Amino acid sequence: MSDLFTYTTQNERKDALKEIVEDFKARAEQHDRAGSFPHENFKTLRNSRYPGLTVPTRFGGKGISLTEMLELQEIIAEADGSTALSIGWHMGIMKSLGENETWRDHVYREVAARVVEHGALLNNAASEPATGSPTRGGRPETTATPADGGYLLNGRKTFTTLAPTLDYFVVSAAIEGTEQVGNFLVRAGLPGVRVDNTWDTLGMRATGSDDLILENVALREEDYVETLGGGPKPPAGWLLHIPVTYLGIATAALAYSAHAANHYSPNSIDGTIADLPNVQQKIGEAELLRMRSRHFLYSVARKWDESTSAEREQMQGELGAVKHSVVNDALSIVDLAMRVVGAKSLAADNPLGRYYRDVRAGLHNPPMDDMTIIQLAKSTFARHP
Structure with a gap:
């Protein structure tokens, strides 16, 4: 290894x-x-x-x-x-x-x-049944109650990706008796910490995004690791891991369809379907989308790497635009790949079906498309008062 x-x-x-x-x-x-x-x-x-x-x-x-x-x-x-x-x-x-x-x-x-x-391994546990995505700003129903020089944590978190194998959960909770919301470091294996195997979806079926259950989990004072502000979250370049995942899936779908086209030769034509103009059109369109997505994503990533903290504060719009553009282009790439392969792409053992279901999950990862578009509109209005 x-x-x-x-x-x-x-x-x-x-x-x-x-x-x-x-x-x-x-x-x-x-x-x-x-x-x-x-x-x-x-x-x-x-x-x-x-x-x-x-x-x-x-x-x-x-x-x-x-x-x-x-x-x-x-x-x-x-x-x-x-x-x-x-x-x-x-x-x-x-x-x-x-x-x-x-x-x-x-x-x-x-x-x-x-x-x-x-x-x-570590991951955040922030989503809840009542609040939905934490990006929408709801106050957590999970509570941290001060007790014996520490806290007692109670609540249920949804979409806790990696739950079956995590060593640490970073749990957001409302602190009882205050208006504060904070993050708490919760170690797997503590009494009262358990995972409810609830994850059963059409796409991204193997992420283990189960529910985290917290029942009177005793934490130390130092496990209160961060106070969360109520305002907009600062730009987070690391969230580009989301669009790059869907770009990778789309690239795999395009590679599969191009390989299939190069090897499928129905008896109605000479050569393979890769020689057909309509197939070349679809593959070419998909490759154009892939190239555009990679250039946009990696140019913004490099800009983040080369920017100062102050410059990064101004990149929220670009980061959201990358996620929106790459994920939606990935959807189109997989669709074009399936059109090339045809009805065989719907076979249960064909990976294109998995790529199609997986890539749609990107629409529901943060930031959401509507929030990105509204933010871009507001920033445009601000530039042109």
Whole structure:
């Protein structure tokens, strides 16, 4: 098994990762059909030390850039979209927490050490049945009640991606007796912490986005890691892990359809259907969308890497636009790929069906399309009063 920490260049890491995820492709169909969680994939990623790559170097990680993270995430997404989206949350959150020094140093350092040395995994648990997406701004119904020098946590969180294998949950909760909302670091295995296996969807079936149940979970004072403000959230470049996942899925769909066209030769024509102008039109349109998406996504990622903190504060519109554009282009790419393959794309054992269902999930990841469009409109009005 390759140790990704041993490589000194990004190209070396990319080549090694392509070999590491090869088995993910073969397992994707079985986990999609069963709606099961790909524990094998995450064991492989842990063993390769992938989870520690985005941890800043001062905490023992490799401190890779956003652009480098996206390049690696795209490779995983081409092999298995569910695994890419899942691990992407961990990679981005660990990167953001470390770079922005969001938590107290010793708390992040303790978590980072487990991530780097043992492949520990972390994700946010913020969505709830009553509040929906946290991006809409609802106050959590999960509560943190001060008790015995710490807190008692109670509530239910939905869409807790990676729940079957997480070592840490970052749980948002309303603090009883105050107007404050905070994030709490909850370790898996604490009394009162359990996962309810509720995840059963059409797409992204193998992300393990189950419900997290918290029943009188006793936490220390220091587990209160962050106070959450009530205003708009600052721009988060790491969330580009979302569109790059769907770009990877679309790329896999396009590759499948082009390969199929190059090898399908009905007896009604000479050669293969790849020689037909209507097929070339669809493949060409899909490739144009793929190229456009990659250039937009990676140009904004590089801009983020090269910008100051003040400059990043002005990038909310660009980040939202990338997600909107790439995800919707990915939908179109998969649709074109299915049109090329025809009715065979609907067969239960054809991967295009999985790509089609998986890529639609992107519409429901943040930021939502309507919020992005409204924000872009408001910024345009502001520039032209």
